[in-house]
Amino acid sequence: MTEPLPLPAPEGSRRSPRMRDVAARAGVHQTTVSLAMRNHASIPVATRERIRAIAEEMGYRPNPLLDAFNFHRQSSHPVKSPPTIALVIDDRSSRMFQKIGYHPLIIKGMRLEAAVQGLQVELFVTGPDSLSAARLNSILVARGITGVVVATFYREVERLELDWHRLCAVKIESRHLWPPLDVISNDQWQATRLAFTRLRALGYRRIGMAICHDDEQRLGDPFRAGLLVEQMQIPAADRVPPLTFWAHEEEELPARVSNWVRNEGIDAVISNWNHIVDDLGDSVGAGRRRIALASIDKGEDDKEVAGVVQNHVLVGRRAVEQVRNLLQISAWGVPETSSVTFVPGFWVDGPSAPARLRAE
16 A cells, blocks of 8 residues: 655745754854854854844744753753864974964864864874874774864974874865875965065065975975066066075074175065064165065064964864864765865064155
C-alpha cells in the first residue's frame, strides 16, 4: 500500500524564518545569531545590531518553547568546553608572540573571532626546543582538535609533518612551509606601493627601501616586488636600489644604512624596521636635513611614525573564520590548489615624514 501524498500548504502560506535562515543572510554561524538575539556581551555591538536588524527585516521571532528546552538541556548537563582551534607556531618565532608588536595582535584577532563563533584558541609551539611534530600530532588526535592555524615559521623550517588528512587548516604567512595550505596574509606588496606613492605625494624624490632578507623570504618577496612596480613609473634617475640585510647583521646596520643614504642621495626611507634611520644623525653629510621614514608596519598607537598600518587583528580573525568554514563543509586535508587572502593596510601621516616643500 502506497503512502498518501502530503497535503499541499494553504495558498499564500510560507514557513516562518528560522535562526539558520538569519545566520545564512548575515553570513555568520547560528551560535552567533543566538548570542546576538540575547544581547550577549561576547558579540561586538555593531554585529549584534546588524544581526538583530536582519532578523527584524526577515520577520524572525525567537521560539520561547525552544529557548526553554535549551535552558533545561544546558542546566541538566555539564557544560563542555567549546571546540578548540590550534594555533601552531615555530619555537624560534615564539618570542615574537610574547612582546609588543604585530604577533600578539594576530592572537587577539583570532580570539575575538573565536568568541563570536563559539570556539576557543590554544597555542602550541613546535620545534627542536619544544614539541616535536609527532608529539604535537598525537596531542591533536587525543584531544580531537581538527582545526589548525599555522603561523610565522622561519625559512629554515621547510615542512610540518602532521596528519593533514584529518585536519582543516590554513597558514598565516609562512608561504614557504609545506604543505601548501590556504594562506591569510597582510598585503605587504600593497603596503609598499602605498608608502612609496604617499612619499612621492609629500614631495620626496630619492626614496630608498631597506628590507630584511628574513622577512622577504618568509613572505614571498612582496616588498621588493611592490617597490619595483612603483619604480618603473618614475624617471630612471630617481630609482634607488634597495638595501637588503639579514636579521643577524643588525649591529652592522647603522653603518651600512648611513653609507647607502649618503652615496645614493636618499631623502626618504621605506622600511618595516621602524628604528632604521634613528641613529643616522649627521653621518649622512653636513647640512643635510633629517631623513624621512615611512614604515610599512606602523603600530596604530605609534604617533611619531608615518606609514602603513597593517591590519594584523583582521588577519587573525580571517584565519579563524576560514578554518571554521572548512570545518563546516568537512574540507579535510591539503587543498588541490591553495589560495591566498590578502588583507590591505592603510596610510597614516606622522612626524617622521612631513610634507616637503617643492622648492627643497
